[in-house]
Amino acid sequence: MDVECSLCVLKFGGTSVGSGERIRRVAQIVAQAASKALNEAAPFPVVVVSAMSGITDQLLRIAQFARRGESLEWRRELAALRERHLQAAEKAVHDGKRLAELRAALEETLAGLEREAAGCEDYVDAVAAWGERLSVLLLAAAINDLSLPGVAAAPVREEVIVTGEPQGSAPSEPGAVIGAEPLEEETRARAQLLLQPLLQGRTVPVAPGFIGRTPAGLVTTLGRNGSDYSATVIGAAIDCCEVAIYTDVDGVMSADPRIVANARLLPALTYAEAARLSWFGAKVLHPRTLIPVAQRNIPVRVRNTFRPQMQGTLIGPEGRYHSGATAITVRRRLALVTVESTNMFGAPENAGQVFALAARVGAAPVAICSSSGHHLSFMVEEQAAASVVSLLQHDLGHWRVSCRLGLAACACLGSGFTSDPMSPARAISALARERIPVISQGASEQGIMLIIEDGDSERALRCLHRDLIAPVIPLVRHPAHEKRLEALKAR
16 A cells, blocks of 8 residues: 555454443544554554444344334334444543534434335345444544544545455344455455545544445445454555454453463464464454465454553464464364264265265364274264254265264364373373363364363363463462461361
């Protein structure tokens, strides 16, 4: 992009902008980054923002009610949505004149949403897109309201990302959207058109995440969990030097901190390590998020909106960012599908045929557990298991297909596990001490995978983390204190 300064992308999710007070906090982070760029030659920020937390689900309910002709219900939801945004405006912007201008812009946008909902028939993405359009107005106004010298922001009220046509048919249930894939060159050209004039004037663009537009003008979304993905798509399109994804945790942790009390912050990860963690259940980044930036070696930093002083986790290319990180994560609600030949002297079945059949019902294997000429077992999402088994039984002829439900995959990932030949034995011993049976296991260059019962997954996560990463240090009392305790017991 033809601008004098280098650029960074700051992405804020729905939790970060979930209220007026939080929007003002985000505005302070952005304003400080812009001020630093203007005064210290740091990268200049381009902001990508999500809808306020819960708003996309509310918009999908509005669309579903409208499709069913339930006018009273969708108008009631719309009124609640309107009130929430106007209340947020009151907290985010303090100057009276700016607040009045923001209210007018919100009302104009809400009127457009009402017209869209009234005409909604089969395609719900057009309604789902309005949450980000409201967020950019709120955040840009809050940044300007801080009146930091030289710092100005402007909402980008058009979609930056250009996508192909949406894939699939219209969803029938609330909470579903039709995802579309970004078009790289078209997005680069549109980013140049929409963002360059603002950047040349040293104005912070506040752009909507999650949503896009086809070359023909159809509004699209990038699908569920597409918000972070949109930030890296835009970051790649403007050749930024870093994408910072602000969320409600300090970064990527060695285990889920809600389950493991002494989980550690991982200061650095490679793209491959982060993608593997995400694939096996870590909730910080969606697997697609890293695809656009990994191709260009653009690092991604995961940071905490509510503790911006923390440096978070830096994710980058292998060799450029050292990582000796080890982490343990769990992917739950899985099923083990086993395919065995009933003719031990027949020709081995091609595993590719098995996976091609599974793909026909949209079930990508989560992991391959074992394979031989006459035997193949692999993990799929539990909800897809029945469809996979039915199709395999129908098409595979002389092959026996069985399925075991209610499983989970514990993945111990990182160079710390793969470099230690004793790690697999230590992992199994840790589970054995807790009387947790291992149903299947596997290893690769990235780490160790253990298949267990889903009901044991949290206990397994805690004991593996304790034995392999961070032992719980027992409380050590001072000798004098111990003597006093002994004296009290003797009385």
